Structures are given as structure tokens and as C-alpha cells.
Amino acid sequence: MNTIGQIVRFTDFGESHGVAVGGVLDGVPSQLKIDFAAIQHDLDRRAGRVVESGTSDSGECLPVSKRAQGEKDEIEWLSGLLDGVTLGSPIAFIIRNTNARPEDYEALKDVYREGHADRVYEQKYGIRDYRGGGRASARETVARVVAGGIAKQILAKDGITVEGQLVQIGEETDRTKFAALLEDVQRAGESVGGVVECRIKGVKPGLGEPIFDKLQARLAYAVMSINGCRSFEVCDRDANGQSVSCGIVGGISDGNDIVFRCRFKATATKMKEYGGRHDVCIAVRAVPIVEAMAALVIADN
């Protein structure tokens, strides 16, 4: 239920305002030297602390949640490594919730926030952690990015890369206009949807299964599990009357680049209403999360 994958399996845990979020990544090959800086860089992208290429003229990051940018995201590695090299045993890690401010949320204790999962949580579990949405929070995705970062390094040994980019905000597809658009939306106290495109290079032919575990089905499952993601499509639309391969035929990779797009909805909780610390466009910080989920799927083979 909180585990994804069969061979490379990721189990995710942690409430957004509890002690920590974290995960266990099982099935990682032994003797892989981990590049911790690369993982930290993906965490910084997720937090909106570094500029995504092509999204800024000014050298400034796109506007995102203040909490995310302020949270330190320091990883404690608990198992599975010896001197930075994988042992083949489960890799467990946590990121403590240093920036949690329960007092911000105390006021929400009896308020069901529109569009949030609070109500369904209470219906399902009879209890919910009102402190920041509990599990149903962007905070949970920190652990995905760490696990996905390791998955990317597993793939890199086979020459496989996974790269996402923000290709649309609202109806805007000119990336040089994203910053200005987001500032406008932010000033208006509104939020806006966006689209992430992800390209996976270097996958050999033969990955995926012909019936249920089609590669596009597994990618759809993984990506649609990200908070706020509302659609998934593999990109083989005709271009100038020519059909362009999405890298998958009959559920199985064909050796071409695998390309898919996914759309994120506008944020449910409007900034002006709750004074919260939410994103004006969750698609912005979703880029490394989409990459992480795609990398976990491709590595799980």
C-alpha cells in the first residue's frame, strides 16, 4: 500500500508534521557508490532552491512554497550503506521535519479544507493528523526524490538518463514567460496548473510486459500517484503527419527515447484564504518528483 515496485521496491513513510519522513529502498544492487550530492541537488530542485534550466532569465527560482524552500532536507542514512557504497541490503533513510510549525495548523483542527483529503481521510481512518495534512501532503514527496535519486544512479550505470522539464503553466508554453505568469497568479492569490514532460534516454529494447505490466501502464501508475497529478499520456502524437515513437510499442520499450507528459492541477488550498504556505503552481516543484517516479519504474526490472 505504501510500497511501489517488485524488484527495486520503495516503501515510503512519515507524516508531514511528524518526526520525520523517510523510506526504505530494497533491491538496490550492491557495490554502487552513491553520489550524495546529486541526491541533495534533486532535493534542492524539489524545494525550489535551485533554478530549473530554461525557466529563468533573472537567475531566480520560480516562486514556490516558502516552507519547502526553508526546510533543510538533511538526509540521515540508516542502513544499507558502508562507506557510501551499497551493501545490497535495504537502504533506509529519514529526513526530519525541522521546519514543522504545528501552531499554523492547530487552527485548522476542525476545519476541512476544500479540495484537501482531510474529509476522506477521516472517513477512511476515523482519525487524521490535522498537522499539515498528515500523509496527504507534498512533504511526503521528499522521500520519493531520495529513492528516485538512487534509482537514477542505478540506471546511470547502464547509460540511462531520466530528465523532466516544465513545459506548460496554465495555457502558457513559452518557458521564458513562466516566471512573470507565476508572479501574476501569486499576487492574485490564485493558483494554476501545469504540465511536466519527461524523457528517458538509453533504455534498451525489451523492457516492459505485453499485457498488464505494459511499460506505459507502470509509468502511468507511478506518475499518477504524485499528489495533484491529473493526467498521463505517452507522447507519440503525429508530428507533421508522421507518427513519432514514444519509445514503447505494445507495452515494451523499442530503444527510442521514452517520452511522456503529465498534468498537475491548480493547488486546492488558495493562499489568500488560509494564509498557508502552499505553492502557486505545484507542477513547478513536481519536475524532480516525476523524474524520481519514472526512474523507480525503469530501475524496477
Add this chain to the structure above:
Amino acid sequence: MNTIGQIVRFTDFGESHGVAVGGVLDGVPSQLKIDFAAIQHDLDRRAGRVVESGTSDSGECLPVSKRAQGEKDEIEWLSGLLDGVTLGSPIAFIIRNTNARPEDYEALKDVYREGHADRVYEQKYGIRDYRGGGRASARETVARVVAGGIAKQILAKDGITVEGQLVQIGEETDRTKFAALLEDVQRAGESVGGVVECRIKGVKPGLGEPIFDKLQARLAYAVMSINGCRSFEVCDRDANGQSVSCGIVGGISDGNDIVFRCRFKATATKMKEYGGRHDVCIAVRAVPIVEAMAALVIADN
């Protein structure tokens, strides 16, 4: 790999031009009286032998593959039933491939058909069943419709219904114009894509999991596993500035109708090139298959 589901689990087998296609549905509650006619009706819909509501003024079916319409699709029930009532044990069934014409395909033995999975199959398995594409064929979906038909009857006991409809062919969204459009495309020896919308009514709040097994992720996985399906989206776009629920919040059902759409690409194999028996628009016959996959997901809880 050829199994979907955890509690209600469906295992699918069979090559399109082998002895039979079939499946095993495990986890069905005991003491369910099976309505065999309803399952046969879904098979007839899949074969294009009955008119989908709203798609015809003339009372004629939309044009589909001749093979599909001609195949008898008689189900042999092998286990799990006693006097038409489920025993709680696995329900196995087969549908023999009575209309297989290997001679049609003998000519293709050494031909890789553009857009078909033939080449990747040979790369993956070192062998392929050239007789009609083996597993990578619409024929395989017969078994899905049977299993999905049982799943619908499991759900019906809880007041849940699953209904799909064809809502777009090419760019056309006026259903009364579908028949004429398809005839034009067919005459031109071309094929065209389409969109199926599916509505699930009666699901109680609480279905789905908050992180990876979000309900939309599981639906996306199941639907994207259908041959030719290229995109999946949950339908909660704004309508007149109002956000409309897609029936899922934070991965969990909220009690509203669950609505999603999926797009099927144009058929890979053009009729004029191979003289084959393929569909001019695979989305037409996909409607009961989409329903089947959705029903299997919702029943698997």
C-alpha cells in the same frame, strides 16, 4: 506479469491464433449467482455485434473488424462455479479461437508490421507467434471482458455501476456523426483515434490509498494496459469556473461519481496495406474493455 490485482486477481493467457484465450479470476466472493447473458452481452459489444447507445441513428453498429464480428466468443467455464453460483475458488474460463485463419498470417511470417509489437517481441523473447501477433492483439481483450463482467456483478451487489461511452472520434465529439465519419475513414483505408469516457457510480467514500495506490493511479495502470491506449485523465477540470469533483480526493474516493477519460490511438496496421481484418477505430470496441478494467480495479478492494 500477466496478473492484475491483489484481492480480486485476474490472470490472462492465450495467443490470438492459438487454441484459446482465457483467464483465471481469483478472489471472487462465494455465493454470487452469475448472470451469463450480461457477460455475453459485453462480449457482443466488444465484437461490435450490438449497437452502443447513442452511436447510431440507423440501428446499425459502427464499423469494426470483420474478424471480431464473426468470432463466436463462446465461453467454456472450467472451474469455480457450481450450478452457476461462485464457490469462492478461482474461476477459470476459455474462449476458443474458432475464427483463426493462420493462412492469412502465414504471409506475414517474416514481415515486421509497422507499429506492431512484432519487432520488440522478437527482441525480448527471441521468438514470436507470427500468427496474428500472438499476445499483442486485440483478441487478448476477450478474456478481460469476461473477467470484468464478473467484476461488474460483484460490484452490482454493492450498488456500484461502471459505464463507458465513446465521446470522441478524431476531433469529432458529436456522437450522431460518428457513423458517417468512420465510414469515410474506412473508405479511405485510414484509421482514426478516439476517446472513451467512463463513469463509476455508487462507490462509497474511502476506496484507495493515500500514497502509491491512489485510486486514480490504479485506474490509470489498468486502463493504460489496454492495447492502443495512449492517455488517461481524471475529469475534474473546471466547469464554468467551478471545480467539479472527479470522485477522488487525495487518492481516495469521496462518494461522488468517479469519471475518467482515455484516448486510443489510430490503428497501427492500415487496412489497405495488409488486407488484414483490423479496426478503423479501435476506440469503438474499447468501451466494454475500459469498463472491464475499471470494474476489476474497483472490485479489487
Add this chain to the structure above:
Amino acid sequence: MNTIGQIVRFTDFGESHGVAVGGVLDGVPSQLKIDFAAIQHDLDRRAGRVVESGTSDSGECLPVSKRAQGEKDEIEWLSGLLDGVTLGSPIAFIIRNTNARPEDYEALKDVYREGHADRVYEQKYGIRDYRGGGRASARETVARVVAGGIAKQILAKDGITVEGQLVQIGEETDRTKFAALLEDVQRAGESVGGVVECRIKGVKPGLGEPIFDKLQARLAYAVMSINGCRSFEVCDRDANGQSVSCGIVGGISDGNDIVFRCRFKATATKMKEYGGRHDVCIAVRAVPIVEAMAALVIADN
């Protein structure tokens, strides 16, 4: 629930007095030429139609159930094969229940047989197939032997063999005395337990997992799932003060022969009480079933 294995997965179906028993074996490598005679030979061993080596001076089989010996056990292959060679797709097969005699069992319709699972089945499912015990019957093991026969052939390509033998009946361990002992027990209308030893040769070091999926745990699971099996042990007891390897260290194969023993209880239903067609010692025919389960475990890697 009716599936075992992760990579090589076997799904089993069929009631003992329904249309057929059968199974689906998924994950078999492509391009394996199947030796059908070897599989039929294992079915004949399971039926007590051939002499197990070392168990007979007279050239006669040990006494077993008349039904088993009389049932023809003809396999119908439904999918996954082309000209006797595996395609890499699921291999489905059935064995029809030609020798079922529902009238024998009609009388039992309202009788709970002591030691049989009839009562718990009714408690669990609210219905049971009184025709011969439904699923809780030795008949179900036919499908295991077929699937295990394929698994053995997968293993044989890697030089791995799986061989079981009956090493104890009651307290008797001298195999040349088994036939006489069984005849005595049969005449008395009683039944008796027995022990099967299984030796797996040729497994390379490294199979198994260090924590839960220890090789001995997976073997225990598979073997304890056979009807009537009451104990499992890996055989590394001291021999003359020397510890002898059972082929598994810390859950992982070490390259030595893997040896385990399992004990089968005396048959629950006494022959004299019901006039049924049961075995005097179920361990006799269990030998190829134990081999099948062990082969499925070792092949599932």
C-alpha cells in the same frame, strides 16, 4: 491466494469433481523445448502407475488410491507454446476430470467427513462443493505436477535436478519393507503417515534472501502447502559429530546439495468407513508433488 511465485508464477484452479483441474504458469523463459513425456511420467508417478525406484522388489507399485490410478490425466495445452516450444507467454493447461463419479459423493452431501476440510470450507465460503471435497482434494495436485514438470525443465538447462524419495512409512525406514507394510495397513482399513526426502543438486551459491525470503522459508512454504504435509525440516543434523550442510547458509544456497524432509500425516478419511477411494498412505504419491513444489521455488529466481 491460488498463485505461488514472483517471477515464475503458478496459478492453480479446478475442483476435483468439476470440469477440469488446471493451471497457468507464467514467467517461463521463451524457446524452451518441452519434453511432454517427462511431464506425463511425473503424472504417472503421482497416480501410482509407475514404480518409484527402490520401493518394490516385485515390480509392482505401492498400493494407492484406485481413482488416482484409473484417471487418465491427459493434458490439454491451451497457450504459451508453439510447436512444443515456449513463447515466453503464460502456459495454460487443463486436465479434465474424466473419472469423476459424483454419485459416490452425493451420499456425502450432508455429511461432514472427519478430518476433511468440509466444515471449515462451509464456514469460510458459506458453500462447498461436496463433490469430492472441491478444492481440498488430492486431485488438485495434478496441476502442481504439470507446472513443476515445466519448472524442472527450466532448471535442467542450468544443470539443476530435483529428486525426491519416500524414506519412511510409519516408523519403517527400510524401503524394501514398504510394500508389505502398506498391504498390512490397507487390509486393516487403516492409514499411515510417511516421510519424503528431497535432494536438489546443482544450485549455484547465492540463491535466496538473507531475511524473510530465506531459501528454507520459501521451500517450507511451498512444501507445507501440499495437502496432508505436517512438518518440514532442512537436513543438516550432525552426522557422527560432524555437521553436514543442508545446502543453505543464512538463507542462501552455498553450492552444496540442498536436502530437506517433510512428513505427511495418515489419511483423514478411513477407507472402511466411507467406502471411498482414498490412499492408505498419502506420502507415497506425494513424492513427485514435493519435487514439483521444490522445483517451482528454485525456478522462481
Add this chain to the structure above:
Amino acid sequence: MNTIGQIVRFTDFGESHGVAVGGVLDGVPSQLKIDFAAIQHDLDRRAGRVVESGTSDSGECLPVSKRAQGEKDEIEWLSGLLDGVTLGSPIAFIIRNTNARPEDYEALKDVYREGHADRVYEQKYGIRDYRGGGRASARETVARVVAGGIAKQILAKDGITVEGQLVQIGEETDRTKFAALLEDVQRAGESVGGVVECRIKGVKPGLGEPIFDKLQARLAYAVMSINGCRSFEVCDRDANGQSVSCGIVGGISDGNDIVFRCRFKATATKMKEYGGRHDVCIAVRAVPIVEAMAALVIADN
């Protein structure tokens, strides 16, 4: 691979001389008030810090590993709880390895200890954590006891109890003689095997599946995954000519007490040879571990 269970799922991590051992228990119902003292008590039993009932006249614990007794085993709860009540989300916890003494093991860096999994680990992973055996260590079982302690509390709500006891050491079955026997063995620098019996009371009829997931098969799998466990048997041997139920019929619970026994081998590493801190009889401290594994199986339904 490092996960056990389907509905209540336990994932285990940690090297014995790394930062910590720990686990994630997923699928625990929400709103369960956790009795932390009961879990700590089981950890104290596992460490040999409290007397098992019936094993001591003197009030002293049976002799066990000094490391185990000295290790503090303080649990840090990372997620899944709010004010000591379960949220329905994954419960993650760690126990830091405060008493690790890498220097003791530095000497073993290039030594393969007889009977230890060191050699097969290196063959499997190409690397091993020589610091105390890495994963292949009794230390790993701390996490099992914590998870099993929660599972017991899930079961207690349904009136189910799981109780193990040491019933045999070497050939000795008189529990009042265990302490003296163990002291003799310890003085001789030897080790000895033992047998644990476990009784599960209060399970309603209907638990377990009829074919592969027979209740005894799942128990065997779970118990045989404990380090040093060599055999498993369900206890329905005849008593005075009367067959006594083991609580399982045809793979399914029948409402009677479920009773099984498991045998642990003598410790591989002799104390006198390595000056290590190993147990003279690993069965002694295995009692709460066996209970934990049984509780996890019964709760996973």
C-alpha cells in the same frame, strides 16, 4: 525481499553494526492505542533480561549473549502514531546500535566464520559488512519483535493471543533442568539446539486459504525465516490413539488452538574459538521472535 505480508506488511532494515536496525509496519488499523511497555517487555525477553515463565527456579534468566543483555534497545518511533495512537499510515521505527563494538569484529575482517553466512554473502553481493555479520545476525530480530508486538496488539482486540515457550534444549524436555544444562554447555564452550512451541488461541474458523496460502504454509514460511530455525511442524500427532487438532484443517483455521513447534540448531560460532558474544542456545531468546512472526502472519488477514 525484506518485506513479509500482504495486508499487514512488515519491511525490515538495518545492519547489526550499522547506525540502527528498524522497520516499517504498514496496514495497521487506525485508532489502535499502542501499549509501548508490552513491546519493551518483549524486547527484554528477546535480550534475555527477563525470566521466561517456567524456566527458572532461582529467579535468574537463562544464560544468553552478553551483547544482547547489555544492549539498551530503545525504540524511536518515526511515523504512523499521534499521541500513541495509530493513524493508519505506515509505522516506522528504529533501534540504534548503541552497543556495537566494531573493534571486536575488525579482527574478523578477512576470516570466514564457519557456519556463518559470510561466505555466501560475499558470493551473492560481492561485498559484505564484516561488522558483526551485517544482516545475517540475531540483531536483525529486534525489529521483528517490535513489529510482532504491534501485531499482537492488533490481535488482542479480537481476543487472539500468541504464546511461545521453550520446550526442549538438546534432548532435555524437563524445563526445570534447562538452566543447569545450559550452564554445563556454556562451561564446555559448546552450544546446543532447542525447540520452541507456540500456541495461538482465539482464532476464529476460516483463516487461511485452501491451496498455496494454507495457514500452516504461511506460518512455516514466517518461522523458518528466523535465523537458525531448521524445522517446523504443526502439532496434531496422535495422543493416546486420538488425533488432536492443530487448529488447522485443509489449510484453514477450525477454531481450535493453533499449535506448532520449531527447532533451532546449535549456534554456529563456538564461543571458545572467537571470544565472541554469542548465545549458547539461540532457542532461548527465540521465543518472543517466534511469537512475533506468528502474530504477523495471523494479523495479516
